[in-house]
Amino acid sequence: MPHPFIQLFKTPRSQYVYDANKNEILPVSSEAFCFLSNCTRGSENIETTSLTEIKELRQQGYLATESVVQDIRHPYTPFVGDFLDRKISQMTLQVTQGCNLRCKYCIYSEEINQHQRSHSSKSMDWKTAKQAVDFLYAHSIDSDHVTIAFYGGEPLLALPLIQQVVAYSRELFDGKEIDYTITSNGTLLTDEIMHFLVNEKIHLVISLDGPKEIHDRNRVFAGGGGTFDTIMKNLGRLKELDAEYHEKIQFSMVMDPANDFDCINEITISTKDFNQHNINAAIVDREYDEEEAAFSEKYIWKFRYQNFLAFLSVLGRFPPNRVSAISRSAISSLIQDARYIDLSGPLRQIDVPGGPCIPGQMRLFVNVDGNFFPCERVSETSPVMSIGSLETGFNVEKAIYLLNVGAITKENCRNCWAIRHCSSCAKKADIGEETLSAQFKLSHCESIRLNAYVKLRQLILLNEINCHYSDQVREKKRMAK
Amino acid sequence: MKIEVAVFPFHERMLPFIRHFNQAQDVYHICQAIAWSGSGLNGRDAAFICCHPNIGIPVVSPTETKSFIGWQILFVDCDELERSSAAFNSFTFFEQLLSKGKKIIAVAKNNNLCSNGEWTPLCQKYSEQIQFFSAADDVKGKPTSQSSGYSLLSVPVLLVGGLISQEDCLEVILALRESFMCQGKVVSCLTGSNMGLLMGMHTYTHIFDKKATLSEEDKALVLNQMAQDIVQVERPSLFIVEAPDPMMKYNNAAPNGFGLQTYLLCQALKPNLLVCSVPPDVAVAEGFLSLISKDFTARYGVPIMALHVNNVMVAAFDIIRLHKVTCVHTNIPVADMLRKQQSKNCAFPIFNVVSEGADGLAQLILQREALLW
Numbered sequence A: 001m002p003h004p005f006i007q008l009f010k011t012p013r014s015q016y017v018y019d020a021n022k023n024e025i026l027p028v029s030s031e032a033f034c035f036l037s038n039c040t041r042g043s044e045n046i047e048t049t050s051l052t053e054i055k056e057l058r059q060q061g062y063l064a065t066e067s068v069v070q071d072i073r074h075p076y077t078p079f080v081g082d083f084l085d086r087k088i089s090q091m092t093l094q095v096t097q098g099c100n101l102r103c104k105y106c107i108y109s110e111e112i113n114q115h116q117r118s119h120s121s122k123s124m125d126w127k128t129a130k131q132a133v134d135f136l137y138a139h140s141i142d143s144d145h146v147t148i149a150f151y152g153g154e155p156l157l158a159l160p161l162i163q164q165v166v167a168y169s170r171e172l173f174d175g176k177e178i179d180y181t182i183t184s185n186g187t188l189l190t191d192e193i194m195h196f197l198v199n200e201k202i203h204l205v206i207s208l209d210g211p212k213e214i215h216d217r218n219r220v221f222a223g224g225g226g227t228f229d230t231i232m233k234n235l236g237r238l239k240e241l242d243a244e245y246h247e248k249i250q251f252s253m254v255m256d257p258a259n260d261f262d263c264i265n266e267i268t269i270s271t272k273d274f275n276q277h278n279i280n281a282a283i284v285d286r287e288y289d290e291e292e293a294a295f296s297e298k299y300i301w302k303f304r305y306q307n308f309l310a311f312l313s314v315l316g317r318f319p320p321n322r323v324s325a326i327s328r329s330a331i332s333s334l335i336q337d338a339r340y341i342d343l344s345g346p347l348r349q350i351d352v353p354g355g356p357c358i359p360g361q362m363r364l365f366v367n368v369d370g371n372f373f374p375c376e377r378v379s380e381t382s383p384v385m386s387i388g389s390l391e392t393g394f395n396v397e398k399a400i401y402l403l404n405v406g407a408i409t410k411e412n413c414r415n416c417w418a419i420r421h422c423s424s425c426a427k428k429a430d431i432g433e434e435t436l437s438a439q440f441k442l443s444h445c446e447s448i449r450l451n452a453y454v455k456l457r458q459l460i461l462l463n464e465i466n467c468h469y470s471d472q473v474r475e476k477k478r479m480a481k
Numbered sequence B: 001m002k003i004e005v006a007v008f009p010f011h012e013r014m015l016p017f018i019r020h021f022n023q024a025q026d027v028y029h030i031c032q033a034i035a036w037s038g039s040g041l042n043g044r045d046a047a048f049i050c051c052h053p054n055i056g057i058p059v060v061s062p063t064e065t066k067s068f069i070g071w072q073i074l075f076v077d078c079d080e081l082e083r084s085s086a087a088f089n090s091f092t093f094f095e096q097l098l099s100k101g102k103k104i105i106a107v108a109k110n111n112n113l114c115s116n117g118e119w120t121p122l123c124q125k126y127s128e129q130i131q132f133f134s135a136a137d138d139v140k141g142k143p144t145s146q147s148s149g150y151s152l153l154s155v156p157v158l159l160v161g162g163l164i165s166q167e168d169c170l171e172v173i174l175a176l177r178e179s180f181m182c183q184g185k186v187v188s189c190l191t192g193s194n195m196g197l198l199m200g201m202h203t204y205t206h207i208f209d210k211k212a213t214l215s216e217e218d219k220a221l222v223l224n225q226m227a228q229d230i231v232q233v234e235r236p237s238l239f240i241v242e243a244p245d246p247m248m249k250y251n252n253a254a255p256n257g258f259g260l261q262t263y264l265l266c267q268a269l270k271p272n273l274l275v276c277s278v279p280p281d282v283a284v285a286e287g288f289l290s291l292i293s294k295d296f297t298a299r300y301g302v303p304i305m306a307l308h309v310n311n312v313m314v315a316a317f318d319i320i321r322l323h324k325v326t327c328v329h330t331n332i333p334v335a336d337m338l339r340k341q342q343s344k345n346c347a348f349p350i351f352n353v354v355s356e357g358a359d360g361l362a363q364l365i366l367q368r369e370a371l372l373w
């Protein structure tokens, strides 16, 4: 029996159907909802129903049983070469592979990495760095603004190189907006370095995982010992030197969901040198060691409770300063997404899952040897992820292959209700070989769909409680004409 | 023997100007484009800025000594100079070249440059070597006593506007102007380019200037009076005007100006014909441009007559990231290939003025114009 291409949602107040072809959410009666859930289980036939509501929706093009998507191909496929030739917007330089820390979950540690490089003392030399900056210069004609990011290892171990790159690129890019970002563990910030960062307006991202007892569990010096106190001391000094700069520091928080969420979160509420507004939290990445992150029960329910409080605070029903900044930041992104949910429009005959960006265009990663990768998060040892080098330029064919990662699971993707909200990219299909793995990619789909489901359900909730984004969820009466 | 000229600071909107300027008059010859070093264009042909076929004019950086060599006059776009955040000291550069006996011809939207800021000492010291042209001083553009309020122009008005960006609009206008002039026709042009003043064209940059104190209604009235005066003096058979902003809202994340300035301009000049510059991929959905044309008829009072297919692709990922429409240039053969694929489904005649010139489009305009009058 044909199934409608939909996903159903139920809230305490009402029930909805998400029409995947139309990329729209419609409220439906409980009778229609029951009928549609029977259809998805195969116990009713949508094509022979006598329910007026369903028949009307079908007449208006909703509730089709087939995906309109015939082929999976990214619309930018013919233009990948142009984007890589003319519109690179960010280049991330791996200035060193060395690090003064040995974080326990570090993707570069010898014990756990399966498909990633190991710690090494290799650093980028000036010749390679200069060549990289020149490459960015020649390949960003259509970008009004470019960013150079410094990455490691711990990039501050290569401070002289960073200083040389900043001085050279400032002059080279005169007349074009350029800014700099550095992702650091925050332990090596001397006064000299702080002055340099402040004077050159270099955006600083510091990795901090939570309060001392959590942070120090994983983030330890190579010689042993936690790093929390050193980071806090340095942040305090930076605040003394330039409070305005300190305000803008971004915190990258790697959360281990085996911990209690309240403990992780404590730092965002109780630590005075921690700016609540600039947190970028992510679950520890275990993809390259072939393990799944384990979620403790305490993490899950406390995280959900904080999200609930964050919703209340958005609605002005709970003081924001008593809610986890991590949850508030997540809810803010959700509201942002809610405003733009319909931008991508209905599905088209040739379409593509939502996840991938043009490999190398948004954040081209150049490693110490001058090899290119789509971004800093992918494996440097994986042949499929190598998209060229400073010597050979871009491998455009490879970039096109990675961009069209959806094509390797074409049938699954074209028939997947979450295609518009999919977050999968080539990294999720990388098993360290010459080609991408469909099987490995599909192993992530359940959690991607669950995320999409949770996101859409939260959007419905926001709509039900009558916030300003109400027009994002279509009113049935509007289409009844 | 023509006088050799360089332009500074070279930017995308200057390309059509330098492409057509050398043809349009017998006195000057642009031989060099000087761009900010950060543009990434140094050593390239100027047309590379739009990924167009080469035009034989090299780009150099003002920091290179060769930027001084081979020309006698520098055309300076003061508004672009003002917009730039470059650390390079342009006025030291000007001083150096003036001290070597070279001349500067500067264009700007406003007319108070000499009594203003860093130009003042240069103007005092080298008054003989600096000449200004400003939109506000454009005599034909000033409302005169003969102007009598708002009235429709007595000549057909062709609007050239871009759907998503102003890409190639100036190119279309300049190429059409050249084509009509070859046929002995007089055309008047009103655009958003101050450089056009050097080719006898007119500009509305001072009217749409963010600092201008005119009310929106007055802007429309001044534009109308300005156009009337131009028509009275030049007696053209066609009045071509450039849409000052992209013609429609892109989406909620990047409204792209909503076409507000174009609406205002259309209230002032009531265009009869519209050539719309579109990216090569927009006609993919059949009927899409017909719907747009209906919308333009309601909004601007003019349907699409013909399309110019440009070579820009919208960078969709920048829309949410930056809340603005940014583009990448693709090469002309790819744009042409897409154009050919799409012309079967398209309800409008499609041209590419960059690769095939404007004669075909000019011919079509004459036919439609004849029907109008």
Ligand code: SF4
Binding pocket: A353, A409, A412, A413, A414, A416, A417, A418, A419, A422, A423, A424, A441, A442, A444, A445, A446, A448, A449
């Ligand atoms: S969740 Fe899986 S099947 Fe669905 S669109 Fe994404 S990659 Fe394809």
